[in-house]
Amino acid sequence: MKRRRLIAPSERAQLVPFVIATGDASPRDQRDLMERPFFSLAKTSRTTPILYEAGDVRVEVFASAEHGMATIWDADVLIWAGSQIVEAETLGLKTSRFIRFTPYQLLTAIGRQTGQRDYKLLKGALARLQSTSIRTTIRQGEHWRRHQFSWINEWEECATRDGRVEGMECVLPDWFYRGVIDRSLVLTIDPAYFRLTGGIERWLYRVARKHAGRQRHGWLFDFPHLHEKSGSLVRFSDFALQLRRIVARQPIPGYRLVIERERRLEMLRIVPVDPPVDKGVDAIGTSHASTIGISHAGRSGLRTHKPQLSLWPEEAISAANIESNRDSNFSSALPLVEKRPKGQRQGAAFDAGGDPASSSFRPIRLPSRGAR
Numbered sequence: 143m144k145r146r147r148l149i150a151p152s153e154r155a156q157l158v159p160f161v162i163a164t165g166d167a168s169p170r171d172q173r174d175l176m177e178r179p180f181f182s183l184a185k186t187s188r189t190t191p192i193l194y195e196a197g198d199v200r201v202e203v204f205a206s207a208e209h210g211m212a213t214i215w216d217a218d219v220l221i222w223a224g225s226q227i228v229e230a231e232t233l234g235l236k237t238s239r240f241i242r243f244t245p246y247q248l249l250t251a252i253g254r255q256t257g258q259r260d261y262k263l264l265k266g267a268l269a270r271l272q273s274t275s276i277r278t279t280i281r282q283g284e285h286w287r288r289h290q291f292s293w294i295n296e297w298e299e300c301a302t303r304d305g306r307v308e309g310m311e312c313v314l315p316d317w318f319y320r321g322v323i324d325r326s327l328v329l330t331i332d333p334a335y336f337r338l339t340g341g342i343e344r345w346l347y348r349v350a351r352k353h354a355g356r357q358r359h360g361w362l363f364d365f366p367h368l369h370e371k372s373g374s375l376v377r378f379s380d381f382a383l384q385l386r387r388i389v390a391r392q393p394i395p396g397y398r399l400v401i402e403r404e405r406r407l408e409m410l411r412i413v414p415v416d417p418p419v420d421k422g423v424d425a426i427g428t429s430h431a432s433t434i435g436i437s438h439a440g441r442s443g444l445r446t447h448k449p450q451l452s453l454w455p456e457e458a459i460s461a462a463n464i465e466s467n468r469d470s471n472f473s474s475a476l477p478l479v480e481k482r483p484k485g486q487r488q489g490a491a492f493d494a495g496g497d498p499a500s501s502s503f504r505p506i507r508l509p510s511r512g513a514r
């Protein structure tokens with residue numbers, strides 16, 4: 143007797159949709175994504191896996207040959223989605239991993255244009271987010287486990303018969319959603335972050351916001367540790383050169399970068415600026431496949447138009463945002479550590495779990511330069 147093959151229903155059929163009506167929300171980032179290498183920093187397609195391990199934390203990221211690995215520019219989609227969820231939770235609204243939105247809402251919020259090319263780039267980003275596989279031991283409780291997922295479980299565009307795109311749907315992974323609704327795992331970020339066009343610049347801002355936060359003395363990393371922490375494929379010498387150029391330009395919003403030296407070891411000190419930078423969002427560069435051409439055509443069915451939320455009822459979210467965390471780590475956490483095990487580099491105190499209380503590392507205050 144021949145058995146009938148059962149087709150698994152779409153995950154969306156089991157979830158209540160979270161409809162994003164306005165898209166207005168201050169940007170917020172997920173802490174785990176800010177301090178570990180989850181995304182490619184390159185503007186070319188990357189298929190080489192990211193394999194990162196620090197203490198009992200392991201991160202493995204795998205890309206498909208067809209789409210390549212999700213980039214740090216693609217991560218803007220996750221930042222935006224997480225910000226909407228946090229805003230709605232703050233207002234007491236019911237949220238879900240299944241979200242409905244318009245491309246116009248997303249693109250304008252992250253500083254992109256809303257033409258045909260930008261819409262195609264957005265679809266490319268969604269494809270990379272869905273095809274990238276992540277395995278990690280982060281947030282797995284007292285029993286060691288490894289969680290595997292993709293940044294987007296599934297996504298779909300909603301269009302009229304004439305090709306006019308009126309909305310999109312996607313399902314976020316449970317690992318990401320749980321990390322967003324836990325307010326202790328979310329940090330606000332400067333809207334000017336979306337203006338940064340370099341991959342290392344964007345990554346460095348997230349590291350600065352997570353570790354230095356708003357602490358007066360900032361944080362200190364040595365160059366080799368930053369190179370390992372970034373997951374970048376560039377040689378260490380080239381990575382160090384890029385860091386020096388970034389320090390010379392000072393492009394990181396809200397932070398001042400200073401290179402210090404200890405014998406032959408170069409170290410980067412990240413110090414918050416008071417008051418922090420809070421510039422408006424300008425148009426930004428994108429990192430996507432060169433096979434997508436730039437269309438100079440006029441208005442088309444693929445072009446995202448502003449008044450297009452017609453498929454779902456509106457639920458305006460207009461209340462002010464609430465700061466989710468006062469500090470990125472702890473106000474007493476300062477740049478150097480008293481003692482390091484052999485082979486352990488500076489700046490790695492939080493890599494084992496993000497909590498200095500559970501680590502053998504203890505931050506100390508640096509003497510002023512006049513006292514040296």
